[in-house]
C-alpha cells in the first residue's frame with residue numbers, strides 16, 4: 001500500500017494567503033501614504049522609523065510566504081519555516097477568511113485547505129518519534145450516541161463492539177504503545193496535552209476544531225485528520241482509521 005500523508009487541497013489556502021499578503025501590503029501602504037504627511041509634521045524621525053518598520057514587516061511576510069511554498073512543494077524542512085507558519089497564523093489567516101467571504105468560499109473549505117498545508121509541513125518534517133512521544137487525540141463525537149460507556153475518563157473502557165471507530169482506534173494505539181485520549185472540548189484537550197507532554201500529536205476533529213487546536217498547541221507538530229459526518233456535525237462522526245495507521249508508519253521510529 002502506498003504510504004502517503006494526504007496534502008492535496010493545500011493550493012486553495014496558499015492562493016488565498018498569497019492574495020491576502022498582497023492585499024495587506026497595498027492597504028497598509030495606502031494607510032501609511034495617507035498618514036505620512038501628518039507623521040512628517042510631528043517628527044521626521046517618527047516618519048522614517050514607521051516606514052522602516054513597515055518595510056521590515058513586509059520583508060518578513062514575503063520571506064515567510066516563500067518558505068511556506070518551498071516547504072509545501074519541495075518537502076524540505078526549513079528550520080525557520082515553523083515561525084513563518086506562526087506569522088501566517090496570526091497575520092494572514094484572518095485575512096484569508098475575510099477574502100474567502102468576498103469570493104463566496106466557506107470558512108470550512110479554507111480551514112480544510114489550511115489543514116492540508118499544515119500536513120504538508122508534517123510531511124516535510126521527516127522526523128521520527130518514539131511511541132511514547134506521540135498522542136492520539138480524538139473528539140467525543142466519534143463515540144456512538146447509543147453507547148453508555150463513559151470513555152471520556154478512560155477510553156480503554158471501550159469494549160470494541162464495532163458500532164463506532166473508537167474500538168479500532170484503541171486497538172491501534174495498544175498495538176503501537178501510543179497514548180490515546182478523548183477530549184470533549186478545547187480546555188480538556190489542553191489539559192490532556194499538559195499531562196502527556198507529547199512531541200507529536202495526531203488529532204481527529206472537524207475543520208474548525210482542528211484549526212483552533214493547531215493554533216493552540218503551536219509549536220508542537222500536529223497531523224490533522226478531518227472526521228466524516230454522515231449524520232451531520234457533532235453526532236456519530238467517523239474517521240478512516242487507516243489514515244492514522246499510515247501516519248504512524250511514517251512518524252514512528
Ligand code: SF4
Nearest residue numbers: 147158159161164167
Ligand atoms: S466501539 Fe467502544 S465506544 Fe464505540 S460504541 Fe462500541 S463500546 Fe462504545
